Amino acid sequence: MFRLITIEREYGCGGGAIAAELAQRLGWKVWDHLLTEEIARLANVDASTVKRCEERMDSAFYRLAKAFWRGSYEPKSSLGSQSFDTDCMMSMMEQITARIAQEGNAIVVGRGAPYFLREQPDAFHVFLYAPRAEKIRRLLQDGSTKSSAEELVDAVDRERIAYVKHYFNADWPTRSLYHMMINTAVGNDSVIETILHTMHLVEGRPKATDYEHPKVPSSV
Secondary structure, eight states, rough: OOOOEEEOOTSSSSSHHHHHHHHHHOOOOOEEEHHHHHHHHHHHHHHHHHHHHHOOOSSHHHHHHHTTTSOOOOOOOOOOOOOHHHHHHHHHHHHHHHHHHHHOOOOEESHHHHHHHHTOOOEEEEEEEHHHHHHHHHEEEEEEHHHHHHHHHHHHHHHHHHHHHHHHHHHSSOGGGGGGEEGGOOOOOHHHHHHHHHHHHHHHSSSOOOOOOOOOOOOO
16 A cells, blocks of 8 residues: 655646645645755754855755755754765755655655655655646746746756766666656646556556665765
């Protein structure tokens, strides 16, 4: 029986909203911005410190992390004698997803969750995508300007590709990880119904995967 859903998504395809609606349908907890809030809590960083740190990334890969976690907290604080960085964030994320897996009844959005939970037998993995025009339309609907929407759609996923390659030595998306990949241009309701229906159809069946173990992030 599936107790977890991971949702990876192209930027602008509506993955966050779909995850929230799906969680409401199931009565499950959704770990999206809640994940970054948990990272901030564990790192002992308040919101004002997080906001100040958003303009001070220490490395190229920390900037990639900013794109991958866009709209979320990106703390930088003292943890022992070393500062909070992307490697530390990934290590903490691995611990948090393991805890989420134990608790179950949860939807995890992005943040490398399908890689961390790739061997979890009760996890159902979904990748959401959309045509560029659909992603821009959704971003405009959410209040972005056209120029900003076009820039983000073109840039964020390129940075996610580099981020996943660096931390997991994998292509993004890694198709063998997912039970299904859905074009969100069909509409949120159709996406949610398809996910629920497919979960019911494949429940209890093993999912073959040829994905190798990712690199372990450097400890901090």
